[in-house]
Amino acid sequence: MNINAEIISVGTEILLGRLINTNASYLSGRFAEMGVNVFYHSVVGDNPSRLSTALEAALRRSDIVVTTGGLGPTVDDITIGAISKTFSRPLVFNKNIAAGIKNYFGKKRVKMHPYVLRQAYVPKGARAFRNSVGTAPACVMACGKKTVIALPGPPGELVPAFERFVIPYIKERHKTGFVILTRAVRAAGAAESAVNRKIKNILAMDGAVKAGIYSRPGEVDIALTAKAESEKKALALIKKSEKKILRALGKKVYGFDSDTLEYAVGKRLLKKGLVLSTAESCTGGLLASRITDIPGSSRYFEKGVITYSDKSKIKELGVSEKIIKAHGAVSRPTARAMAEGLLEKSDSDIALALTGIAGPSGGTRRKPVGLVYIAAARKTKAKKTKCIERRFTGNRASVKRQAASAALDLLRNTL
Amino acid sequence: MNINAEIISVGTEILLGRLINTNASYLSGRFAEMGVNVFYHSVVGDNPSRLSTALEAALRRSDIVVTTGGLGPTVDDITIGAISKTFSRPLVFNKNIAAGIKNYFGKKRVKMHPYVLRQAYVPKGARAFRNSVGTAPACVMACGKKTVIALPGPPGELVPAFERFVIPYIKERHKTGFVILTRAVRAAGAAESAVNRKIKNILAMDGAVKAGIYSRPGEVDIALTAKAESEKKALALIKKSEKKILRALGKKVYGFDSDTLEYAVGKRLLKKGLVLSTAESCTGGLLASRITDIPGSSRYFEKGVITYSDKSKIKELGVSEKIIKAHGAVSRPTARAMAEGLLEKSDSDIALALTGIAGPSGGTRRKPVGLVYIAAARKTKAKKTKCIERRFTGNRASVKRQAASAALDLLRNTL
Numbered sequence: 001m002n003i004n005a006e007i008i009s010v011g012t013e014i015l016l017g018r019l020i021n022t023n024a025s026y027l028s029g030r031f032a033e034m035g036v037n038v039f040y041h042s043v044v045g046d047n048p049s050r051l052s053t054a055l056e057a058a059l060r061r062s063d064i065v066v067t068t069g070g071l072g073p074t075v076d077d078i079t080i081g082a083i084s085k086t087f088s089r090p091l092v093f094n095k096n097i098a099a100g101i102k103n104y105f106g107k108k109r110v111k112m113h114p115y116v117l118r119q120a121y122v123p124k125g126a127r128a129f130r131n132s133v134g135t136a137p138a139c140v141m142a143c144g145k146k147t148v149i150a151l152p153g154p155p156g157e158l159v160p161a162f163e164r165f166v167i168p169y170i171k172e173r174h175k176t177g178f179v180i181l182t183r184a185v186r187a188a189g190a191a192e193s194a195v196n197r198k199i200k201n202i203l204a205m206d207g208a209v210k211a212g213i214y215s216r217p218g219e220v221d222i223a224l225t226a227k228a229e230s231e232k233k234a235l236a237l238i239k240k241s242e243k244k245i246l247r248a249l250g251k252k253v254y255g256f257d258s259d260t261l262e263y264a265v266g267k268r269l270l271k272k273g274l275v276l277s278t279a280e281s282c283t284g285g286l287l288a289s290r291i292t293d294i295p296g297s298s299r300y301f302e303k304g305v306i307t308y309s310d311k312s313k314i315k316e317l318g319v320s321e322k323i324i325k326a327h328g329a330v331s332r333p334t335a336r337a338m339a340e341g342l343l344e345k346s347d348s349d350i351a352l353a354l355t356g357i358a359g360p361s362g363g364t365r366r367k368p369v370g371l372v373y374i375a376a377a378r379k380t381k382a383k384k385t386k387c388i389e390r391r392f393t394g395n396r397a398s399v400k401r402q403a404a405s406a407a408l409d410l411l412r413n414t415l
Numbered sequence: 416m417n418i419n420a421e422i423i424s425v426g427t428e429i430l431l432g433r434l435i436n437t438n439a440s441y442l443s444g445r446f447a448e449m450g451v452n453v454f455y456h457s458v459v460g461d462n463p464s465r466l467s468t469a470l471e472a473a474l475r476r477s478d479i480v481v482t483t484g485g486l487g488p489t490v491d492d493i494t495i496g497a498i499s500k501t502f503s504r505p506l507v508f509n510k511n512i513a514a515g516i517k518n519y520f521g522k523k524r525v526k527m528h529p530y531v532l533r534q535a536y537v538p539k540g541a542r543a544f545r546n547s548v549g550t551a552p553a554c555v556m557a558c559g560k561k562t563v564i565a566l567p568g569p570p571g572e573l574v575p576a577f578e579r580f581v582i583p584y585i586k587e588r589h590k591t592g593f594v595i596l597t598r599a600v601r602a603a604g605a606a607e608s609a610v611n612r613k614i615k616n617i618l619a620m621d622g623a624v625k626a627g628i629y630s631r632p633g634e635v636d637i638a639l640t641a642k643a644e645s646e647k648k649a650l651a652l653i654k655k656s657e658k659k660i661l662r663a664l665g666k667k668v669y670g671f672d673s674d675t676l677e678y679a680v681g682k683r684l685l686k687k688g689l690v691l692s693t694a695e696s697c698t699g700g701l702l703a704s705r706i707t708d709i710p711g712s713s714r715y716f717e718k719g720v721i722t723y724s725d726k727s728k729i730k731e732l733g734v735s736e737k738i739i740k741a742h743g744a745v746s747r748p749t750a751r752a753m754a755e756g757l758l759e760k761s762d763s764d765i766a767l768a769l770t771g772i773a774g775p776s777g778g779t780r781r782k783p784v785g786l787v788y789i790a791a792a793r794k795t796k797a798k799k800t801k802c803i804e805r806r807f808t809g810n811r812a813s814v815k816r817q818a819a820s821a822a823l824d825l826l827r828n829t830l
């Protein structure tokens with residue numbers, strides 16, 4: 001059965017452009033996974049009559065209407081009042097919610113203003129859920145065969161309420177008869193167009209699985225989506241396509257779903273018991289920062305140096321002045337010498353070095369902005385230092401990001 | 416006169432939660448600045464009849480209706496067709512737009528498929544603007560006293576079209592009689608609540624200027640908004656409040672609008688002709704990466720070291736083993752020794768050092784996750800090394816970010 005939902009976000013802050021409506025995006029993604037169609041998003045300000053009109057129109061055309069925001073204790077918080085009026089459901093005091101609010105303030109050892117208890121009033125016949133993070137309760141309310149759901153605005157409160165209470169409620173009440181599952185394959189070291197070329201035939205053949213290709217600086221994601229009667233069947237469909245994609249892309253694939261390149265690299269270093277050090281020029285510490293974003297990275301990351309000047313490359317890494325003079329600081333021989341020098345001056349098994357021109361200035365005709373050399377040296381493979389050249393486009397931040405990704409990818413291929 | 420606008424975003428990708436609707440946020444912010452009220456946002460999929468219904472409802476209640484997206488050359492791109500049908504304006508071929516599209520492909524030296532020229536058809540009576548970045552033209556169309564505007568979906572195409580063509584057009588056609596101006600004061604080294612306490616009386620008195628206080632990790636923004644008949648008058652109102660806020664917050668203020676802490680610090684280093692080096696532990700390179708995000712930072716940044724292990728602190732920075740044994744790697748004496756050691760081993764005038772526990776594990780009762788020590792040593796002020804202790808909450812990424820901000824702020828106060 002086709003079930004349609006729509007999302008009404010309440011908040012003048014959104015209409016003023018001060019807040020981006022990420023809630024609508026999150027909820028839409030979750031509805032899609034449940035097999036529920038979302039045909040409309042709308043945003044209205046903190047204005048009861050406009051919200052009321054929007055609620056009426058929404059309930060006429062959709063099975064499920066979700067509001068976000070406007071559940072707080074102040075006079076600006078109009079959502080519950082508007083739902084109560086629009087659907088003629090008087091507000092009733094909910095003891096359980098009131099106890100939850102009192103408990104929240106007790107735990108924080110903060111005095112509670114009595115007006116906060118305004119949030120314990122919910123429309124008659126609605127089920128309310130205690131907020132585990134804040135005070136505004138989420139509500140679900142049956143309107144004939146349709147459902148109205150009110151969620152708190154802060155994403156940190158909305159997400160747990162939706163996951164814990166609303167999803168089970170919707171699944172029980174609105175049976176769609178199918179699920180939609182999405183899984184992402186994450187690849188690095190290939191352009192979006194190259195990935196597209198390699199997998200387009202696979203995607204064309206597997207009609208049951210839809211795919212989207214999305215690029216991020218230095219990386220490409222392939223999102224696979226399948227619709228089936230059960231989660232198990234949907235997963236089986238995805239796995240079938242995924243297998244072919246993995247074969248086509250080979251070592252370009254580093255992980256799935258929320259995996260990051262730094263996580264993939266860290267896992268391999270840990271598994272092989274290898275220790276890493278980094279030397280950066282143009283990325284200015286971004287590479288090391290990404291590596292150390294992973295909890296427990298101290299087990300495989302020894303040290304990083306950021307040698308921004310020629311002098312520090314010579315002093316810190318033992319790069320010979322001759323090499324820099326002959327080839328320039330941004331050159332293959334310098335990158336190589338940085339990695340090999342760092343390896344010698346550290347106790348690490350692998351040294352990763354980067355030198356390049358992040359821009360916006362500093363480029364020349366022969367060495368343009370975006371030119372980057374990356375070298376990886378290994379203790380066990382002396383004289384076999386790998387070195388690559390890359391030419392990135394984009395602004396300074398984008399060049400830094402792409403260069404760090406390329407370095408992580410070179411490291412991954414070295415392991 | 417009150418002018419109302421509303422935004423209809425067209426795109427199934429948004430309704431599936433795969434794309435966040437940042438265009439609506441950007442346009443709303445720009446409308447607010449022009450003194451135009453935005454009362455509704457809505458999103459519809461790539462479905463002509465639903466878009467048509469949304470367009471009709473929007474033009475009934477608003478003076479300006481803006482659509483975003485759906486202007487491309489494929490069959491999924493339905494916006495121009497829907498506008499044409501809804502408002503009974505047949506499509507006519509626009510030679511100028513066609514020439515622009517041909518020119519675009521010529522420059523890229525890519526063969527143009529003839530169907531791309533579908534984008535050169537615009538509703539009769541509409542003005543179309545060449546797209547400087549892509550191929551889909553932006554259109555504006557008068558409907559009686561009201562206006563319908565169609566903008567391309569990619570933000571990189573939408574923003575220049577809106578800034579260059581649409582804003583002047585709206586200002587000419589819909590005179591609001593006033594402007595709204597916003598300016599942000601950016602502060603660091605103080606909590607949101609402390610900033611609020613210090614400035615709330617000022618804000619209460621200056622009724623003409625509205626203020627919002629927004630916190631980011633380790634920083635606080637105060638956004639001042641004024642409404643007046645002219646830009647000059649609005650700016651004068653803001654400047655009046657701003658002056659009082661600057662007096663109340665003193666050195667906590669580091670800049671305005673899009674200034675960043677790293678930019679403010681870099682500017683001062685450059686002005687004073689001082690050179691900086693950094694030593695990081697828990698931030699893992701994030702501090703150096705932020706410093707080197709600023710173009711030209713190579714003029715004042717010498718080098719950075721990331722000493723993740725005790726051994727590297729001893730070897731790279733000359734921290735004595737005794738200090739680490741007696742006080743621990745995360746301690747005031749270690750931070751101090753790191754900064755002073757780095758200063759000695761570099762040619763810099765200032766050394767900034769950081770040591771802490773980023774989490775999620777590694778904390779103890781006495782030294783919890785989020786504990787960070789930051790030291791700043793100066794060549795000209797030997798033995799006068801400044802050292803601060805901070806206790807941050809939040810996840811690993813947030814602790815890293817707050818610690819780097821606190822270090823930049825300490826450096827700023829040292830200069």
